[in-house]
Amino acid sequence: MDSTVRDHDLAYDVFSRNCPSRGALEHVTGRWGSLTITALYDGTFRFNELRRRVDGVSEKMLSQTLHALERDGLVHREAQAGNPPRVDYELTPLGREVAERLLSLIQLLEDRMDEVLLAQGRYDESRGGR
Amino acid sequence: MDSTVRDHDLAYDVFSRNCPSRGALEHVTGRWGSLTITALYDGTFRFNELRRRVDGVSEKMLSQTLHALERDGLVHREAQAGNPPRVDYELTPLGREVAERLLSLIQLLEDRMDEVLLAQGRYDESRGGR
Structure with missing residues:
Protein backbone atom coordinates (compact mmCIF):
# COMPACT_ATOMS: atom_id res chain seq x y z
CA MET A 1 0.00 0.00 0.00
CA ASP A 2 1.58 3.31 -0.90
CA SER A 3 1.58 6.26 1.44
CA THR A 4 -1.01 8.19 -0.58
CA VAL A 5 -3.57 5.50 0.09
CA ARG A 6 -2.46 4.91 3.67
CA ASP A 7 -2.72 8.58 4.57
CA HIS A 8 -6.23 9.14 3.27
CA ASP A 9 -7.75 9.20 6.74
CA LEU A 10 -5.59 12.20 7.42
CA ALA A 11 -5.85 13.70 3.96
CA TYR A 12 -9.59 14.40 3.99
CA ASP A 13 -10.63 17.00 6.55
CA VAL A 14 -13.86 18.99 6.35
CA PHE A 15 -12.27 21.68 8.51
CA SER A 16 -9.89 22.62 5.68
CA ARG A 17 -11.68 24.96 3.34
CA ASN A 18 -10.13 23.43 0.22
CA CYS A 19 -10.73 19.78 1.05
CA PRO A 20 -13.25 18.18 -1.33
CA SER A 21 -14.95 16.57 1.67
CA ARG A 22 -16.18 20.01 2.71
CA GLY A 23 -18.12 20.35 -0.54
CA ALA A 24 -19.64 16.89 -0.07
CA LEU A 25 -20.64 17.80 3.49
CA GLU A 26 -22.27 21.00 2.24
CA HIS A 27 -24.28 19.07 -0.34
CA VAL A 28 -25.71 16.65 2.22
CA THR A 29 -26.29 19.24 4.92
CA GLY A 30 -27.28 22.23 2.81
CA ARG A 31 -30.72 23.80 3.18
CA TRP A 32 -32.34 21.22 0.87
CA GLY A 33 -29.73 18.47 0.70
CA SER A 34 -30.49 16.94 4.09
CA LEU A 35 -34.26 16.90 3.51
CA THR A 36 -33.92 15.52 -0.03
CA ILE A 37 -31.66 12.66 1.06
CA THR A 38 -33.78 11.70 4.05
CA ALA A 39 -36.99 11.87 1.97
CA LEU A 40 -35.41 9.44 -0.52
CA TYR A 41 -34.67 7.02 2.32
CA ASP A 42 -38.33 5.97 2.03
CA GLY A 43 -37.91 4.68 -1.54
CA THR A 44 -37.95 5.72 -5.19
CA PHE A 45 -39.55 9.04 -6.10
CA ARG A 46 -40.33 10.98 -9.22
CA PHE A 47 -39.31 14.63 -9.26
CA ASN A 48 -42.74 16.03 -8.49
CA GLU A 49 -43.42 13.48 -5.75
CA LEU A 50 -40.17 14.47 -4.12
CA ARG A 51 -41.00 18.13 -4.48
CA ARG A 52 -44.27 17.64 -2.61
CA ARG A 53 -42.48 15.74 0.15
CA VAL A 54 -39.78 18.38 0.65
CA ASP A 55 -42.28 21.07 1.55
CA GLY A 56 -41.20 24.53 0.40
CA VAL A 57 -38.47 23.61 -2.09
CA SER A 58 -38.60 25.31 -5.49
CA GLU A 59 -38.29 23.35 -8.73
CA LYS A 60 -34.95 25.01 -9.44
CA MET A 61 -33.49 24.31 -5.99
CA LEU A 62 -34.62 20.68 -5.98
CA SER A 63 -33.12 20.19 -9.43
CA GLN A 64 -29.78 21.71 -8.36
CA THR A 65 -29.79 19.65 -5.15
CA LEU A 66 -30.45 16.39 -7.01
CA HIS A 67 -27.72 17.10 -9.58
CA ALA A 68 -25.15 17.73 -6.83
CA LEU A 69 -26.16 14.56 -4.96
CA GLU A 70 -26.10 12.52 -8.18
CA ARG A 71 -22.64 13.85 -9.01
CA ASP A 72 -21.39 12.87 -5.53
CA GLY A 73 -22.70 9.33 -6.07
CA LEU A 74 -25.38 9.58 -3.38
CA VAL A 75 -28.47 9.62 -5.62
CA HIS A 76 -29.16 7.46 -8.67
CA ARG A 77 -31.24 8.95 -11.49
CA GLU A 78 -33.02 6.49 -13.76
CA ALA A 79 -34.79 7.65 -16.91
CA GLN A 80 -37.55 5.18 -17.85
CA ALA A 81 -38.66 4.73 -21.46
CA GLN A 107 -34.87 12.25 15.10
CA LEU A 108 -32.83 13.75 17.93
CA LEU A 109 -33.93 17.30 17.07
CA GLU A 110 -37.59 16.36 16.67
CA ASP A 111 -37.48 14.47 20.00
CA ARG A 112 -35.85 17.39 21.81
CA MET A 113 -37.72 20.34 20.23
CA ASP A 114 -39.49 21.12 23.54
CA GLU A 115 -36.05 21.70 25.06
CA VAL A 116 -34.97 23.82 22.07
CA LEU A 117 -38.11 25.96 22.24
CA LEU A 118 -37.64 26.52 25.98
CA ALA A 119 -34.04 27.62 25.35
CA GLN A 120 -35.21 30.01 22.63
CA GLY A 121 -37.80 31.49 25.01
CA ARG A 122 -35.21 32.02 27.75
CA TYR A 123 -32.73 33.56 25.29
CA ASP A 124 -35.31 36.00 23.89
CA GLU A 125 -36.50 36.93 27.39
CA SER A 126 -32.95 37.66 28.57
CA ARG A 127 -32.67 40.10 25.67
CA GLY A 128 -35.94 41.88 26.44
CA GLY A 129 -38.17 39.86 24.13
CA ARG A 130 -38.31 39.60 20.37
CA MET B 1 -50.41 13.16 30.11
CA ASP B 2 -52.50 15.34 27.86
CA SER B 3 -52.71 14.75 24.14
CA THR B 4 -50.55 17.76 23.28
CA VAL B 5 -47.62 16.19 25.08
CA ARG B 6 -48.38 12.67 23.88
CA ASP B 7 -48.52 13.74 20.24
CA HIS B 8 -45.20 15.55 20.14
CA ASP B 9 -43.49 12.82 18.17
CA LEU B 10 -46.00 13.50 15.44
CA ALA B 11 -46.19 17.25 15.98
CA TYR B 12 -42.58 18.08 15.09
CA ASP B 13 -41.71 17.32 11.49
CA VAL B 14 -38.76 18.87 9.66
CA PHE B 15 -40.52 18.15 6.37
CA SER B 16 -43.17 20.75 7.17
CA ARG B 17 -41.87 24.13 6.20
CA ASN B 18 -43.42 25.89 9.21
CA CYS B 19 -42.33 23.43 11.87
CA PRO B 20 -39.81 24.98 14.29
CA SER B 21 -37.72 21.82 14.02
CA ARG B 22 -36.84 22.77 10.46
CA GLY B 23 -35.20 25.99 11.68
CA ALA B 24 -33.24 24.05 14.30
CA LEU B 25 -32.11 21.56 11.66
CA GLU B 26 -30.97 24.40 9.41
CA HIS B 27 -28.93 25.93 12.24
CA VAL B 28 -27.05 22.70 12.92
CA THR B 29 -26.60 21.72 9.27
CA GLY B 30 -26.11 25.16 7.71
CA ARG B 31 -22.89 26.03 5.94
CA TRP B 32 -21.13 26.93 9.20
CA GLY B 33 -23.39 25.39 11.83
CA SER B 34 -22.20 21.81 11.38
CA LEU B 35 -18.50 22.76 11.45
CA THR B 36 -18.93 25.07 14.45
CA ILE B 37 -20.74 22.44 16.51
CA THR B 38 -18.31 19.66 15.69
CA ALA B 39 -15.31 21.93 16.38
CA LEU B 40 -16.75 22.67 19.82
CA TYR B 41 -16.98 18.95 20.53
CA ASP B 42 -13.25 19.13 21.33
CA GLY B 43 -13.75 21.52 24.26
CA THR B 44 -14.11 25.15 25.22
CA PHE B 45 -13.00 27.78 22.71
CA ARG B 46 -12.67 31.53 22.56
CA PHE B 47 -14.14 33.23 19.53
CA ASN B 48 -10.85 33.70 17.69
CA GLU B 49 -9.67 30.16 18.45
CA LEU B 50 -12.89 28.85 17.00
CA ARG B 51 -12.55 31.07 13.98
CA ARG B 52 -9.12 29.62 13.23
CA ARG B 53 -10.46 26.08 13.61
CA VAL B 54 -13.42 26.62 11.25
CA ASP B 55 -11.20 27.49 8.30
CA GLY B 56 -12.79 30.05 5.98
CA VAL B 57 -15.56 31.41 8.22
CA SER B 58 -15.87 35.18 8.48
CA GLU B 59 -16.19 36.97 11.82
CA LYS B 60 -19.75 37.97 10.98
CA MET B 61 -20.86 34.48 9.94
CA LEU B 62 -19.30 32.82 12.99
CA SER B 63 -20.96 35.37 15.24
CA GLN B 64 -24.39 34.78 13.63
CA THR B 65 -23.89 31.02 13.77
CA LEU B 66 -22.97 31.09 17.47
CA HIS B 67 -25.94 33.30 18.34
CA ALA B 68 -28.38 30.94 16.60
CA LEU B 69 -26.85 27.90 18.31
CA GLU B 70 -26.87 29.65 21.68
CA ARG B 71 -30.53 30.59 21.21
CA ASP B 72 -31.40 26.96 20.38
CA GLY B 73 -29.72 25.82 23.61
CA LEU B 74 -26.88 23.97 21.87
CA VAL B 75 -24.02 26.31 22.74
CA HIS B 76 -23.28 27.95 26.09
CA ARG B 77 -21.60 31.36 26.08
CA GLU B 78 -19.69 32.32 29.22
CA ALA B 79 -18.33 35.83 29.70
CA GLN B 80 -15.37 35.75 32.10
CA ALA B 81 -14.47 38.78 34.20
CA GLN B 107 -16.53 10.56 9.55
CA LEU B 108 -18.54 8.61 6.98
CA LEU B 109 -17.95 11.26 4.29
CA GLU B 110 -14.23 11.57 5.04
CA ASP B 111 -13.86 7.77 5.00
CA ARG B 112 -15.69 7.47 1.69
CA MET B 113 -14.32 10.49 -0.18
CA ASP B 114 -12.44 8.26 -2.66
CA GLU B 115 -15.80 6.82 -3.68
CA VAL B 116 -17.36 10.30 -3.93
CA LEU B 117 -14.48 11.61 -6.06
CA LEU B 118 -14.76 8.60 -8.41
CA ALA B 119 -18.50 9.24 -8.80
CA GLN B 120 -17.82 12.91 -9.57
CA GLY B 121 -15.29 11.90 -12.22
CA ARG B 122 -17.73 9.49 -13.86
CA TYR B 123 -20.52 12.07 -13.78
CA ASP B 124 -18.38 14.79 -15.36
CA GLU B 125 -17.05 12.38 -18.01
CA SER B 126 -20.56 11.30 -18.99
CA ARG B 127 -21.34 14.97 -19.61
CA GLY B 128 -18.25 15.56 -21.75
CA GLY B 129 -15.96 16.84 -19.01
CA ARG B 130 -16.06 19.99 -16.93
Missing part, protein backbone atom coordinates in the same frame (compact mmCIF):
# COMPACT_ATOMS: atom_id res chain seq x y z
CA GLY A 82 -42.19 5.91 -22.10
CA ASN A 83 -44.21 8.82 -23.30
CA PRO A 84 -43.80 11.10 -21.49
CA PRO A 85 -40.45 9.77 -20.26
CA ARG A 86 -40.38 9.14 -16.54
CA VAL A 87 -37.43 9.89 -14.28
CA ASP A 88 -36.99 8.12 -10.98
CA TYR A 89 -34.64 9.09 -8.17
CA GLU A 90 -33.34 6.76 -5.50
CA LEU A 91 -30.45 6.60 -3.05
CA THR A 92 -27.28 4.66 -3.83
CA PRO A 93 -25.89 2.37 -1.08
CA LEU A 94 -23.59 5.20 0.06
CA GLY A 95 -26.55 7.60 -0.08
CA ARG A 96 -28.46 5.29 2.25
CA GLU A 97 -25.60 5.32 4.74
CA VAL A 98 -25.55 9.11 4.66
CA ALA A 99 -29.36 9.20 5.07
CA GLU A 100 -29.13 6.99 8.18
CA ARG A 101 -26.76 9.49 9.83
CA LEU A 102 -29.03 12.41 8.90
CA LEU A 103 -32.14 10.60 10.15
CA SER A 104 -30.46 10.02 13.49
CA LEU A 105 -29.77 13.77 13.73
CA ILE A 106 -33.31 14.71 12.65
CA GLY B 82 -11.16 40.36 33.25
CA ASN B 83 -9.59 43.07 31.24
CA PRO B 84 -10.12 42.58 28.39
CA PRO B 85 -13.19 40.44 29.16
CA ARG B 86 -12.91 36.93 27.81
CA VAL B 87 -15.79 34.99 26.26
CA ASP B 88 -15.76 31.21 26.13
CA TYR B 89 -18.02 28.99 24.06
CA GLU B 90 -18.83 25.38 24.78
CA LEU B 91 -21.51 22.84 23.90
CA THR B 92 -24.46 22.16 26.19
CA PRO B 93 -25.34 18.49 26.86
CA LEU B 94 -27.89 18.64 24.01
CA GLY B 95 -25.28 20.30 21.80
CA ARG B 96 -22.92 17.39 22.49
CA GLU B 97 -25.58 14.90 21.40
CA VAL B 98 -26.10 16.86 18.17
CA ALA B 99 -22.32 17.00 17.63
CA GLU B 100 -22.05 13.21 17.99
CA ARG B 101 -24.58 12.73 15.16
CA LEU B 102 -22.77 15.25 12.96
CA LEU B 103 -19.37 13.66 13.67
CA SER B 104 -20.74 10.29 12.59
CA LEU B 105 -21.86 11.87 9.30
CA ILE B 106 -18.55 13.69 8.79
Whole structure:
Protein backbone atom coordinates (compact mmCIF):
# COMPACT_ATOMS: atom_id res chain seq x y z
CA MET A 1 0.00 0.00 0.00
CA ASP A 2 1.58 3.31 -0.90
CA SER A 3 1.58 6.26 1.44
CA THR A 4 -1.01 8.19 -0.58
CA VAL A 5 -3.57 5.50 0.09
CA ARG A 6 -2.46 4.91 3.67
CA ASP A 7 -2.72 8.58 4.57
CA HIS A 8 -6.23 9.14 3.27
CA ASP A 9 -7.75 9.20 6.74
CA LEU A 10 -5.59 12.20 7.42
CA ALA A 11 -5.85 13.70 3.96
CA TYR A 12 -9.59 14.40 3.99
CA ASP A 13 -10.63 17.00 6.55
CA VAL A 14 -13.86 18.99 6.35
CA PHE A 15 -12.27 21.68 8.51
CA SER A 16 -9.89 22.62 5.68
CA ARG A 17 -11.68 24.96 3.34
CA ASN A 18 -10.13 23.43 0.22
CA CYS A 19 -10.73 19.78 1.05
CA PRO A 20 -13.25 18.18 -1.33
CA SER A 21 -14.95 16.57 1.67
CA ARG A 22 -16.18 20.01 2.71
CA GLY A 23 -18.12 20.35 -0.54
CA ALA A 24 -19.64 16.89 -0.07
CA LEU A 25 -20.64 17.80 3.49
CA GLU A 26 -22.27 21.00 2.24
CA HIS A 27 -24.28 19.07 -0.34
CA VAL A 28 -25.71 16.65 2.22
CA THR A 29 -26.29 19.24 4.92
CA GLY A 30 -27.28 22.23 2.81
CA ARG A 31 -30.72 23.80 3.18
CA TRP A 32 -32.34 21.22 0.87
CA GLY A 33 -29.73 18.47 0.70
CA SER A 34 -30.49 16.94 4.09
CA LEU A 35 -34.26 16.90 3.51
CA THR A 36 -33.92 15.52 -0.03
CA ILE A 37 -31.66 12.66 1.06
CA THR A 38 -33.78 11.70 4.05
CA ALA A 39 -36.99 11.87 1.97
CA LEU A 40 -35.41 9.44 -0.52
CA TYR A 41 -34.67 7.02 2.32
CA ASP A 42 -38.33 5.97 2.03
CA GLY A 43 -37.91 4.68 -1.54
CA THR A 44 -37.95 5.72 -5.19
CA PHE A 45 -39.55 9.04 -6.10
CA ARG A 46 -40.33 10.98 -9.22
CA PHE A 47 -39.31 14.63 -9.26
CA ASN A 48 -42.74 16.03 -8.49
CA GLU A 49 -43.42 13.48 -5.75
CA LEU A 50 -40.17 14.47 -4.12
CA ARG A 51 -41.00 18.13 -4.48
CA ARG A 52 -44.27 17.64 -2.61
CA ARG A 53 -42.48 15.74 0.15
CA VAL A 54 -39.78 18.38 0.65
CA ASP A 55 -42.28 21.07 1.55
CA GLY A 56 -41.20 24.53 0.40
CA VAL A 57 -38.47 23.61 -2.09
CA SER A 58 -38.60 25.31 -5.49
CA GLU A 59 -38.29 23.35 -8.73
CA LYS A 60 -34.95 25.01 -9.44
CA MET A 61 -33.49 24.31 -5.99
CA LEU A 62 -34.62 20.68 -5.98
CA SER A 63 -33.12 20.19 -9.43
CA GLN A 64 -29.78 21.71 -8.36
CA THR A 65 -29.79 19.65 -5.15
CA LEU A 66 -30.45 16.39 -7.01
CA HIS A 67 -27.72 17.10 -9.58
CA ALA A 68 -25.15 17.73 -6.83
CA LEU A 69 -26.16 14.56 -4.96
CA GLU A 70 -26.10 12.52 -8.18
CA ARG A 71 -22.64 13.85 -9.01
CA ASP A 72 -21.39 12.87 -5.53
CA GLY A 73 -22.70 9.33 -6.07
CA LEU A 74 -25.38 9.58 -3.38
CA VAL A 75 -28.47 9.62 -5.62
CA HIS A 76 -29.16 7.46 -8.67
CA ARG A 77 -31.24 8.95 -11.49
CA GLU A 78 -33.02 6.49 -13.76
CA ALA A 79 -34.79 7.65 -16.91
CA GLN A 80 -37.55 5.18 -17.85
CA ALA A 81 -38.66 4.73 -21.46
CA GLY A 82 -42.19 5.91 -22.10
CA ASN A 83 -44.21 8.82 -23.30
CA PRO A 84 -43.80 11.10 -21.49
CA PRO A 85 -40.45 9.77 -20.26
CA ARG A 86 -40.38 9.14 -16.54
CA VAL A 87 -37.43 9.89 -14.28
CA ASP A 88 -36.99 8.12 -10.98
CA TYR A 89 -34.64 9.09 -8.17
CA GLU A 90 -33.34 6.76 -5.50
CA LEU A 91 -30.45 6.60 -3.05
CA THR A 92 -27.28 4.66 -3.83
CA PRO A 93 -25.89 2.37 -1.08
CA LEU A 94 -23.59 5.20 0.06
CA GLY A 95 -26.55 7.60 -0.08
CA ARG A 96 -28.46 5.29 2.25
CA GLU A 97 -25.60 5.32 4.74
CA VAL A 98 -25.55 9.11 4.66
CA ALA A 99 -29.36 9.20 5.07
CA GLU A 100 -29.13 6.99 8.18
CA ARG A 101 -26.76 9.49 9.83
CA LEU A 102 -29.03 12.41 8.90
CA LEU A 103 -32.14 10.60 10.15
CA SER A 104 -30.46 10.02 13.49
CA LEU A 105 -29.77 13.77 13.73
CA ILE A 106 -33.31 14.71 12.65
CA GLN A 107 -34.87 12.25 15.10
CA LEU A 108 -32.83 13.75 17.93
CA LEU A 109 -33.93 17.30 17.07
CA GLU A 110 -37.59 16.36 16.67
CA ASP A 111 -37.48 14.47 20.00
CA ARG A 112 -35.85 17.39 21.81
CA MET A 113 -37.72 20.34 20.23
CA ASP A 114 -39.49 21.12 23.54
CA GLU A 115 -36.05 21.70 25.06
CA VAL A 116 -34.97 23.82 22.07
CA LEU A 117 -38.11 25.96 22.24
CA LEU A 118 -37.64 26.52 25.98
CA ALA A 119 -34.04 27.62 25.35
CA GLN A 120 -35.21 30.01 22.63
CA GLY A 121 -37.80 31.49 25.01
CA ARG A 122 -35.21 32.02 27.75
CA TYR A 123 -32.73 33.56 25.29
CA ASP A 124 -35.31 36.00 23.89
CA GLU A 125 -36.50 36.93 27.39
CA SER A 126 -32.95 37.66 28.57
CA ARG A 127 -32.67 40.10 25.67
CA GLY A 128 -35.94 41.88 26.44
CA GLY A 129 -38.17 39.86 24.13
CA ARG A 130 -38.31 39.60 20.37
CA MET B 1 -50.41 13.16 30.11
CA ASP B 2 -52.50 15.34 27.86
CA SER B 3 -52.71 14.75 24.14
CA THR B 4 -50.55 17.76 23.28
CA VAL B 5 -47.62 16.19 25.08
CA ARG B 6 -48.38 12.67 23.88
CA ASP B 7 -48.52 13.74 20.24
CA HIS B 8 -45.20 15.55 20.14
CA ASP B 9 -43.49 12.82 18.17
CA LEU B 10 -46.00 13.50 15.44
CA ALA B 11 -46.19 17.25 15.98
CA TYR B 12 -42.58 18.08 15.09
CA ASP B 13 -41.71 17.32 11.49
CA VAL B 14 -38.76 18.87 9.66
CA PHE B 15 -40.52 18.15 6.37
CA SER B 16 -43.17 20.75 7.17
CA ARG B 17 -41.87 24.13 6.20
CA ASN B 18 -43.42 25.89 9.21
CA CYS B 19 -42.33 23.43 11.87
CA PRO B 20 -39.81 24.98 14.29
CA SER B 21 -37.72 21.82 14.02
CA ARG B 22 -36.84 22.77 10.46
CA GLY B 23 -35.20 25.99 11.68
CA ALA B 24 -33.24 24.05 14.30
CA LEU B 25 -32.11 21.56 11.66
CA GLU B 26 -30.97 24.40 9.41
CA HIS B 27 -28.93 25.93 12.24
CA VAL B 28 -27.05 22.70 12.92
CA THR B 29 -26.60 21.72 9.27
CA GLY B 30 -26.11 25.16 7.71
CA ARG B 31 -22.89 26.03 5.94
CA TRP B 32 -21.13 26.93 9.20
CA GLY B 33 -23.39 25.39 11.83
CA SER B 34 -22.20 21.81 11.38
CA LEU B 35 -18.50 22.76 11.45
CA THR B 36 -18.93 25.07 14.45
CA ILE B 37 -20.74 22.44 16.51
CA THR B 38 -18.31 19.66 15.69
CA ALA B 39 -15.31 21.93 16.38
CA LEU B 40 -16.75 22.67 19.82
CA TYR B 41 -16.98 18.95 20.53
CA ASP B 42 -13.25 19.13 21.33
CA GLY B 43 -13.75 21.52 24.26
CA THR B 44 -14.11 25.15 25.22
CA PHE B 45 -13.00 27.78 22.71
CA ARG B 46 -12.67 31.53 22.56
CA PHE B 47 -14.14 33.23 19.53
CA ASN B 48 -10.85 33.70 17.69
CA GLU B 49 -9.67 30.16 18.45
CA LEU B 50 -12.89 28.85 17.00
CA ARG B 51 -12.55 31.07 13.98
CA ARG B 52 -9.12 29.62 13.23
CA ARG B 53 -10.46 26.08 13.61
CA VAL B 54 -13.42 26.62 11.25
CA ASP B 55 -11.20 27.49 8.30
CA GLY B 56 -12.79 30.05 5.98
CA VAL B 57 -15.56 31.41 8.22
CA SER B 58 -15.87 35.18 8.48
CA GLU B 59 -16.19 36.97 11.82
CA LYS B 60 -19.75 37.97 10.98
CA MET B 61 -20.86 34.48 9.94
CA LEU B 62 -19.30 32.82 12.99
CA SER B 63 -20.96 35.37 15.24
CA GLN B 64 -24.39 34.78 13.63
CA THR B 65 -23.89 31.02 13.77
CA LEU B 66 -22.97 31.09 17.47
CA HIS B 67 -25.94 33.30 18.34
CA ALA B 68 -28.38 30.94 16.60
CA LEU B 69 -26.85 27.90 18.31
CA GLU B 70 -26.87 29.65 21.68
CA ARG B 71 -30.53 30.59 21.21
CA ASP B 72 -31.40 26.96 20.38
CA GLY B 73 -29.72 25.82 23.61
CA LEU B 74 -26.88 23.97 21.87
CA VAL B 75 -24.02 26.31 22.74
CA HIS B 76 -23.28 27.95 26.09
CA ARG B 77 -21.60 31.36 26.08
CA GLU B 78 -19.69 32.32 29.22
CA ALA B 79 -18.33 35.83 29.70
CA GLN B 80 -15.37 35.75 32.10
CA ALA B 81 -14.47 38.78 34.20
CA GLY B 82 -11.16 40.36 33.25
CA ASN B 83 -9.59 43.07 31.24
CA PRO B 84 -10.12 42.58 28.39
CA PRO B 85 -13.19 40.44 29.16
CA ARG B 86 -12.91 36.93 27.81
CA VAL B 87 -15.79 34.99 26.26
CA ASP B 88 -15.76 31.21 26.13
CA TYR B 89 -18.02 28.99 24.06
CA GLU B 90 -18.83 25.38 24.78
CA LEU B 91 -21.51 22.84 23.90
CA THR B 92 -24.46 22.16 26.19
CA PRO B 93 -25.34 18.49 26.86
CA LEU B 94 -27.89 18.64 24.01
CA GLY B 95 -25.28 20.30 21.80
CA ARG B 96 -22.92 17.39 22.49
CA GLU B 97 -25.58 14.90 21.40
CA VAL B 98 -26.10 16.86 18.17
CA ALA B 99 -22.32 17.00 17.63
CA GLU B 100 -22.05 13.21 17.99
CA ARG B 101 -24.58 12.73 15.16
CA LEU B 102 -22.77 15.25 12.96
CA LEU B 103 -19.37 13.66 13.67
CA SER B 104 -20.74 10.29 12.59
CA LEU B 105 -21.86 11.87 9.30
CA ILE B 106 -18.55 13.69 8.79
CA GLN B 107 -16.53 10.56 9.55
CA LEU B 108 -18.54 8.61 6.98
CA LEU B 109 -17.95 11.26 4.29
CA GLU B 110 -14.23 11.57 5.04
CA ASP B 111 -13.86 7.77 5.00
CA ARG B 112 -15.69 7.47 1.69
CA MET B 113 -14.32 10.49 -0.18
CA ASP B 114 -12.44 8.26 -2.66
CA GLU B 115 -15.80 6.82 -3.68
CA VAL B 116 -17.36 10.30 -3.93
CA LEU B 117 -14.48 11.61 -6.06
CA LEU B 118 -14.76 8.60 -8.41
CA ALA B 119 -18.50 9.24 -8.80
CA GLN B 120 -17.82 12.91 -9.57
CA GLY B 121 -15.29 11.90 -12.22
CA ARG B 122 -17.73 9.49 -13.86
CA TYR B 123 -20.52 12.07 -13.78
CA ASP B 124 -18.38 14.79 -15.36
CA GLU B 125 -17.05 12.38 -18.01
CA SER B 126 -20.56 11.30 -18.99
CA ARG B 127 -21.34 14.97 -19.61
CA GLY B 128 -18.25 15.56 -21.75
CA GLY B 129 -15.96 16.84 -19.01
CA ARG B 130 -16.06 19.99 -16.93
